[in-house]
Amino acid sequence: MNPNDGFRELDREECLRLLERAPIGRVVHTRHALPAVLPVNFCLDIDSAVLMRTSADSELAAAIDGVVIAFEADEVDATAHSGWSVVVTGRATVVTDPVEHGRLTRIGPRSWVASPKEVFIRIEPELVTGRQLVAGRTVYGVDLSS
């Protein structure tokens, strides 16, 4: 990242703090050899892994189990031209251990859409990167868009 390009690189701790307050993120993976993006609700595990919950027979669970994927969350103010974006890259795993499933039932995210059998998916926080838009209108008080 270029220090003059209007973005500030965020360190891992900053990224995780921002993720903690984001209700929605996007799973990015490959589907039929094309990039696929799906918004999901999520939360962070105590080791900062990303936790999602979905139907056991969902296409998503089958597509990403055991695969390195990206998970992105952001918050962008289109009026103020400010915001941030964080990407977690790591292996996704469907949780099959019953004890672990029980723990995640207590602390994990809730489903928005009920399904008879649900599973948790963990994304290991192997690589956590982020950037903040700092050269927007808000920071310098100048409308750079005109």
Added chain:
Amino acid sequence: MNPNDGFRELDREECLRLLERAPIGRVVHTRHALPAVLPVNFCLDIDSAVLMRTSADSELAAAIDGVVIAFEADEVDATAHSGWSVVVTGRATVVTDPVEHGRLTRIGPRSWVASPKEVFIRIEPELVTGRQLVAGRTVYGVDLSS
């Protein structure tokens, strides 16, 4: 998409109407063999191609020129458990034709961060897909998260 999974598939026209009102989307591509996601402001061209504007020497322009990528926009209400997501998949091209550059300077998106030399990137709307969350709390009046 399963009609019972809480999502409704959106047709191309519905997707394009939603994109027209979204100020922000996310470019999804591959970077160093890993998935990369970057929020950007955008608008639609008259033929519904996605238009972005960036620095001519940006990493993004070099990474996606001539490559099939995904572009995603969404609007999700985490309280109401409702929302939509649209993905445009198609080839991205840096616009090099001066006449076309001039046209896009008039109708294209504005930069949030000024740079000395800017280019426009078009993403052809080859595949436009979307879904709407219809089984959330708002629609049925039942809090499915509890």
